[in-house]
Amino acid sequence: MVGSRSGGGGGGGGAAGRAKFSVEEFYGLNNNKKPKCMGPPIKSAMGRNLGQQEDLTEEARKALEQQRLEMFxxxxxxxxxxxxxxxxxxxxxxxxxxxxxxxxxxxxxxxxxxxxxxxxxxxxxxxxxxxxxxxxxxxxxxxxxxxxxxxxxxxxxxxxxxxxxxxxxxxxxxxxxxxxxxxxxxxxxxxxxxxxxxxxxxxxxxxxxxxxxxxxxxxxxxxxxxxxxxxxxxxxxxxxxxxxxxxxxxxxxxxxxxxxxxxxxxxxxxxxxxxxxxxxxxxxxxxxxxxxxxxxxxxxxxxxxxxxxxxxxxxxxxxxxxxxxxxxxxxxxxxxxxxxxxxxxxxxxxxxxxxxxxxxxxxxxxxxxxxxxxxxxxxxxxxxxxxxxxxSLVLSAFFPLVGPWKMSGGLQDAAISSFLQFIEEKGFKIYNSLTKQSCETGKLSRCLRGEMNLLYRKTKVEWKHREEESKKR
The missing domain is CATH 3.20.20.100 (NADP-dependent oxidoreductase domain)
Incomplete structure (x- = not known):
């Protein structure tokens, strides 16, 4: 196999001395290993290492691209x-x-x-x-x-x-x-x-x-x-x-x-x-x-x-x-x-x-x-x-709270009552207050979507806890 062959016998420095490689490495699919760099890391004028991945969320990248497109x-x-x-x-x-x-x-x-x-x-x-x-x-x-x-x-x-x-x-x-x-x-x-x-x-x-x-x-x-x-x-x-x-x-x-x-x-x-x-x-x-x-x-x-x-x-x-x-x-x-x-x-x-x-x-x-x-x-x-x-305004605004991973607890683990209670207690109260300002226009502002995403992250831990409890029961 490609992943296990290391070459035939021979003297020092021959084929036998070559490092083994996997199929994923051969086809360039091993993303865990970083390429080796010679010398110290290069820094930009702001002191940040060039090549360091920017900590930008998907929403931020999309917003930046939108601005560039509008300028163009x-x-x-x-x-x-x-x-x-x-x-x-x-x-x-x-x-x-x-x-x-x-x-x-x-x-x-x-x-x-x-x-x-x-x-x-x-x-x-x-x-x-x-x-x-x-x-x-x-x-x-x-x-x-x-x-x-x-x-x-x-x-x-x-x-x-x-x-x-x-x-x-x-x-x-x-x-x-x-x-x-x-x-x-x-x-x-x-x-x-x-x-x-x-x-x-x-x-x-x-x-x-x-x-x-x-x-x-x-x-x-x-x-x-x-x-x-x-x-x-x-x-x-x-x-x-x-x-x-x-x-x-x-x-x-x-x-x-x-x-x-x-x-x-x-x-x-x-x-x-x-x-x-x-x-x-x-x-x-x-x-x-x-x-x-x-x-x-x-x-x-x-x-x-x-x-x-x-x-x-x-x-x-x-x-x-x-x-x-x-x-x-x-x-x-x-x-x-x-x-x-x-x-x-x-x-x-x-x-x-x-x-x-x-x-x-x-x-x-x-x-x-x-x-x-x-x-x-x-x-x-x-x-x-x-x-x-x-x-629909309702779906586009509220679905960050009931994404696919949350629905699994409600549907496949028979925790429907817990799921409904979660929506009743936490989701709709905040949702109603957030969407009140956007009902007239029929569209959600980027700021409102950001608030919904923040709410999604805050409630994620709590819902996982509810899901685990429902499985134990």
Whole structure:
């Protein structure tokens, strides 16, 4: 192995005398060791060591960058008020450590576009999304046997949107019945994407995903094929979907070894009842190799909305042919336990003046390693409700107090009563006083956000103590 080989025998100063190195050091992933410097540390005029990391918080860095951007725009006689972000209130994030800016919520086309809803309804959804600042639209060659891509392409062509103003992602794995029309062989990756481009009526997509791992194909073949597509200008980035962290790291290592392009993003399921991969595994890859994360099914296929509480509604996803697995998942014992937890969330949503769907989506967005949350909606009104998760004053102000790590105690450890008591006693009293000044404008000032973050840090220790006590009981 690379990490254990130290060379053959020989005289002094030969290969046997070389120091051993690990795989992480070989690929430049060992960030714990600092490079050796010769001589004393260099000091600036202010007496501070150059190279010493500035003790700046993320908020301070963002504020500084905002000031620089405003100065640049003033010199060019432009204003931030003219940007889509300012006009719509949409939040944009980088796709991992890449420079690609995507809206924090995107539109997915699984089940809906091309199958469950008409092309007119799909056009209404995409129009509302685009007008509200959503710039990410996700599809796949397998969705509705390619009809989802056809519908999406027709709408984009009809609307005449600038190609540079939105991001299209598609996924490859299953493109047909023939043996050569599925999998992640070089042949299918290249031909599959070209088929998607033809259906989408586009010259390129922004991101292409390997929709699932293929154990019959080597990582090198996959990475080389994806690199070829990027070099040909048929896609800007490539990513993975449903891959394990080991498989992602293997692809990254192959790319580093052969000077190829590594994956930039992973698509994973993430909601209140599916959390392990996104919260415990992927953050390490985000910090080590800059991997972005797109998540899907924030409402657990509609379960978290509460619509399946009494029965399976007509025309719902669980009632569609081919989705018997979802119906079974909702009605079995585990599904009933999840329904009970959802009922316990309703008082929280009521006090925050939002719906369960908005609460669940905003909860997903509070995970800082997530680049975008993909929404599956069947009509424009449902989309408007879901977009309220990021445009609501209540959620944007109060969620620093009920971040993902706090919700774990309330949901998975059955400490709902303690959680509600915490909000009642501590959170809302301070929250009401802080937000009173901002209710008229509908936006929070930076100062107010700073106060909320300070409150978050002060209450963190107390809530951890409550969480530990609830576990002991």
């Amino acid at each position: 725009l003033q010199e060019c006689q432009l204003s931030l008020g003219d940007t889509v972000a300012e006009q719509t209130g949409m939040v944009y994030r980088n796709l991992g450590k890449t420079g690609l800016r995507v809206s924090c919520v995107g539109i997915g086309s699984w089940v809906t576009i091309g199958s469950q809803i008409s092309e007119e309804a799909a056009e209404d959804i995409l129009t509302v999304a685009y007008e509200n600042g959503v710039n990410l639209f996700d599809t796949a060659e397998i969705y509705a046997s390619g009809k989802a891509e056809v519908t999406l392409g027709n709408i984009i062509k009809k609307k005449g949107w600038r190609r540079s103003s939105f991001v299209i992602s598609t996924k490859l794995y299953w493109g047909g019945q023939a043996e050569t029309e599925r999998g992640l062989s070089r042949k299918h990756i290249i031909e599959g994407l070209r088929g998607s481009l033809e259906r989408l009526q586009l010259e390129y997509v922004d991101i292409v995903f390997a929709n699932r791992p293929d154990v019959t194909v080597s990582s090198e073949e996959i990475v080389r094929a994806m690199t070829f597509l990027i070099n040909q200008g048929e896609t800007m980035y490539w990513g993975t979907s449903r891959w394990s962290t080991v498989e992602i790291m293997e692809a990254y290592s192959v790319a580093r070894q052969f000077n190829l392009i590594p994956p930039s993003c992973e698509q994973a399921e993430y909601h209140l009842f599916q959390r392990d991969k996104v919260e415990t595994q992927l953050p390490e890859l985000y910090h080590k190799i800059g991997l972005g994360v797109m998540t899907w099914s924030p409402l657990a296929c509609g379960l978290i909305t509460g619509k399946y509480e009494d029965c399976i509604p007509e025309h719902s996803r669980a009632s569609l042919p081919g989705y018997e697995w979802l119906k079974t998942k909702i009605t079995n014992e585990e599904g009933q336990l999840q329904q009970a937890k959802i009922k316990a969330l309703q008082p929280i949503a009521n006090k925050m003046s939002c719906t369960l769907a908005q609460l669940a989506i905003a909860w997903c967005l509070m995970n800082e390693t997530i680049s975008s949350v993909l929404l599956g909606v069947s009509d424009a009104e449902q989309l408007r409700e879901n977009l309220g998760a990021i445009q």
